Amino acid sequence: xxxxxNLSRSDGGPSRDPxxxxxxxxxxxxxxxxxxxxxxxxxxxxxxxxxGVGSYRVFDNGVLETGHGNxxxxxxxxxNDPTPLGAVAAAILAANPHNTQPWIxxxxxxxxxxxxxxxxxxxTLDVRDREHHIxxxxxxxxxxxxxxxxxxxxxxxxxxxPSDPTHVATAGLAxxxxxxxxLYDVIGDRHSNRGPYTEKAVPIEVTDSLGAVAAxxxxxxVRWFTTPSERAALGALIIAATEAIVNDEEQxxxxxxxxxxxxxxxxxxxxxxxxxxQGLTPLVLAAAKIxxxxxxxxxxxxxLDQTRTVHTATAAAYGVxxxxxxxxxxxxxxxxxxxxxxxxxxxVHGLALQHMNQVTERVDxxxxxxxxxxxxxxxxxxxxxxxxxxxxxxRIGHPVRAGRLSPRRPVNQVTR
Amino acid sequence: xxRPSQRLLRPAARLTGIGGRLGILAGVVQAxxxxxxxxxxxxxGSHVGLGLLTVALSATALIAARTLxxxxxxxxxxxxxxxxxxxxxxxCSTTVGRLWAIPGALLFAAAGITLxxxxxxxxxxxxxxxxxxxxxxxxGAFELLMAVAAGPPTTIAAGLVAGGALVVPAIISKPSRRTxxxxxxxxxxxxxxxxxxxxVTPLLSVVALAVGLAATRHSARSAHAVAELEPQPVG
Numbered sequence: 001x002x003x004x005x006n007l008s009r010s011d012g013g014p015s016r017d018p019x020x021x022x023x024x025x026x027x028x029x030x031x032x033x034x035x036x037x038x039x040x041x042x043x044x045x046x047x048x049x050x051x052g053v054g055s056y057r058v059f060d061n062g063v064l065e066t067g068h069g070n071x072x073x074x075x076x077x078x079x080n081d082p083t084p085l086g087a088v089a090a091a092i093l094a095a096n097p098h099n100t101q102p103w104i105x106x107x108x109x110x111x112x113x114x115x116x117x118x119x120x121x122x123x124t125l126d127v128r129d130r131e132h133h134i135x136x137x138x139x140x141x142x143x144x145x146x147x148x149x150x151x152x153x154x155x156x157x158x159x160x161x162p163s164d165p166t167h168v169a170t171a172g173l174a175x176x177x178x179x180x181x182x183l184y185d186v187i188g189d190r191h192s193n194r195g196p197y198t199e200k201a202v203p204i205e206v207t208d209s210l211g212a213v214a215a216x217x218x219x220x221x222v223r224w225f226t227t228p229s230e231r232a233a234l235g236a237l238i239i240a241a242t243e244a245i246v247n248d249e250e251q252x253x254x255x256x257x258x259x260x261x262x263x264x265x266x267x268x269x270x271x272x273x274x275x276x277x278q279g280l281t282p283l284v285l286a287a288a289k290i291x292x293x294x295x296x297x298x299x300x301x302x303x304l305d306q307t308r309t310v311h312t313a314t315a316a317a318y319g320v321x322x323x324x325x326x327x328x329x330x331x332x333x334x335x336x337x338x339x340x341x342x343x344x345x346x347x348v349h350g351l352a353l354q355h356m357n358q359v360t361e362r363v364d365x366x367x368x369x370x371x372x373x374x375x376x377x378x379x380x381x382x383x384x385x386x387x388x389x390x391x392x393x394x395r396i397g398h399p400v401r402a403g404r405l406s407p408r409r410p411v412n413q414v415t416r
Numbered sequence: 417x418x419r420p421s422q423r424l425l426r427p428a429a430r431l432t433g434i435g436g437r438l439g440i441l442a443g444v445v446q447a448x449x450x451x452x453x454x455x456x457x458x459x460x461g462s463h464v465g466l467g468l469l470t471v472a473l474s475a476t477a478l479i480a481a482r483t484l485x486x487x488x489x490x491x492x493x494x495x496x497x498x499x500x501x502x503x504x505x506x507x508c509s510t511t512v513g514r515l516w517a518i519p520g521a522l523l524f525a526a527a528g529i530t531l532x533x534x535x536x537x538x539x540x541x542x543x544x545x546x547x548x549x550x551x552x553x554x555x556g557a558f559e560l561l562m563a564v565a566a567g568p569p570t571t572i573a574a575g576l577v578a579g580g581a582l583v584v585p586a587i588i589s590k591p592s593r594r595t596x597x598x599x600x601x602x603x604x605x606x607x608x609x610x611x612x613x614x615x616v617t618p619l620l621s622v623v624a625l626a627v628g629l630a631a632t633r634h635s636a637r638s639a640h641a642v643a644e645l646e647p648q649p650v651g
Contacts, residue, residue: 040630041547047623048551054616055558060510063614064566064575069462070451267459282613290616 054290061289062263071270071407078188084112084173087146089411090187094142094340095355096135098122098258099406101271103139105415112147113160114140114169120271123254125245125361127368133329134392136168137336142187143171144337145344151178158330168333183213183344190343191405193352194306195279197314197397202226206349207317210396213341219331220338220391223383225318230382234320235312237378238393241358242307244375246300251365253296261293266407276404279310311354316397318356320379322388326360335391343394352399360390422487424533428526429484432477432501435522439474439508442515443467450512458513462565465572466511469564473504473511477523484530494534495542499550501527503557511564548631555624556582559607562617571610578607582624596628 058064067075078089088105091114096102102120106113114136121132140156147154153176161167207224214221225234245251260272275288288294294302321339323331339355346353359375366373379390447467450457460466480497483489505523509516531539543550556579563575581603604621611617 044548044551044623044627044630048554048627051555051616051620051623052558055562055620056510058614058616059561059565062565063616064562064571064611065462066567068567069460264459268454283615286614290614 057290058286060263062266063286063289066276066285067405069267070410071266072405074408074410075188075405082150084147084150084152085411085415087112087143087150087152088415090146090184091139091143092408092411092414093187093190094135094138095190095192095343096138097126097131097355097357098255099271099273099277100132100135100258101409101414102132102135103414105143105411107415110173112143112171112173113167114143114171116166116168118166122258124248124250124365124368125254126364128327128364129329130326130332130360130364130391131357133168133332134336134339137333137338138340138343139336140169140171140333141337141340141344145181145184145187147171147173148176149178149180149184152176158333165329168329182348183341186344186347190347191403192277192354193279193399193403194277194311194354195352195403196310196400197316197352197395198400199314200316200398202316202351202396202398206351207319210319210342210345210349213345214338217334217338217341219323220335221322221388222338222342223320223322223385223388225320225382231312231315231318234318234382234393235315237375237382238312238356238358239304239308241362241375242304244362245358246304248365251361252300256296256299259299260407263289270407270409270413272407274406277406278306279401279403281401307356307358311356311395314397314400315395318393318395320383320390320394321392322383322385323391324387324389326389326391332391339392339394346396350398351396352403353394353396355392355394357393359393363390424529425484425487425489428529428533429481431522431526431529432484432497433481435501435519435526436474436477436481438522439477439504439516439519440471442508442512442519443470443472443474445515446470446512456514458511458515460511460513465564469560470508470511470516473508474519477501477504491534491538492542492546494530495539495546498527498531498534498539499543501530503554507557507561548627551627552624552631553583555620555627556580559604559617559620562611562614563607566611571607574607574610578604578621582628593629593632596632597625600625600628 062069074089074092078086078093080086081089084107088107091105092101092103100120100122102117104115104117106115116132116136121129126132144154144156153172153174155172155174157170157172159165159168160170204226207226211222211224225231245255258272260266260269260274265272266274275285278285278288280288319342321335321342323335325331326335343353359379362375363373363379366375383390444467445453446457446460447464450460450463450467457463480500483493483497501523505520505527509520534542558579559575559582560579563572563579566572566575581599584599600621604617604624608618608621
């Protein structure tokens, strides 16, 4: 007889220990000890089940692999390719609005052409394509830095084809002297840092040196807001603009459309804003990833609260990129190049930087609706520079913690 | 004439073997070209790690298939294989996406047939008697799940060691109290130190220690209950 056959003999037999079920479930009278045992086992089971759910969320939402995986490979591999295509790998790490990555590159034997991708606009949040073009300017700056480090002249022509407004720039591939800028070296270390900054001030010499990188970029400049009163005034305007965006359902929806709340979303789209880049402490970040995704309203409230209590409250200084005509695509591209240079230069100095364009988002929103904008007049008054207008705003400071990586689409997805 | 349980074990072994082999194939495909077929592979960020995990887990199905072919297989083994196949089928559905559809279905079917071969009453008794050890093993599986989705290799290694350490006291028949505490604390501590901010890993380690100690105390009584299922001497 096999063991299996013999096993049936014991079916229905009594158990000698009431603490465990008998084969037929015929336990003896329930004692206090056995009852406590059953309760204990039940509680342990529920706790283990809860840990199971938590573990699955840790696994599924990538709590332990922040900044790792295909969506983040671009940050690790951007220097590997010495060819012009490798310069594109550097360009795609540029700052850009809501991490929409609104670019397409066309690499030929004698040039790299940069095109705007109209499908990657942020709707009413950037209704006049201001940030769209600024982001392309940032990518152009990285592209030029990467090409010159590879021994190309990289002579840039903005908007080379009047019949095609999406063709925003061409960078030539004529041979030139190889120049590796310190700004190029930190392309992979530059991240928008939305976390708190320390109370340490940014010395005037540092802001001066950051502003000095504007050399060669005609028409764009930077206005610094460093004194407490200046910072308070601009901070108040930014908070008011944030409130206006949150209360504008269309802008709120268009902003939320680019938020990737799960790891699956990140892996699928490789773009957008993620929990990782919100500047949270590791503990809060982990909890945010493990708990269910938040609603748009909750996200808006969080953003407004962070703008009040962290972003404006801990800004050591603000910078505003200025141009004479913010509606001119060429000036936006040049301003974008300057913005990227300043961000890279800030990275060289160990400073953190966060782009804060709420005010100009409201300026353009009001203009698109043909209504007077208190934000436009308010910003002009703060700038106090005749014939110059705000193109883009950012804050800088010494970071409490390092900025985290944002997802990036690989080169093969943005070239044609 | 073949006895019912024996008759059931053969198809269970066959399905488990085929499911395991197809699972290994799915893991290899995920590891090698998972990023190129995102619609099929679940569009995972760490396709290589998850593919290799699927290969390793599917290999355990082959061991189970081999065990099922043994005519003297014990009821406890059948119960363990039933639960293991269900856990495997569920777990790998999260690692290789649609590639797991066929292996998963085969392993679920194999689990059902294995359960039938074991017998529901025996299965219930065995599961009840080993419940705490099962929970400990489950915690080990959770730890492994988190480890394979971790980032730096050091964290992955620490997580694999921790997960493995939780499984060991669960499968050793009579681990001593000291062994249990030593293994659980020493092995899980590095992973906890590297990932304390997740909240889940330190909580898991504390619960594992409590469950492990309870399982150690309970094991003698459990063995006693299960002993009633063992073959009785003739005469």
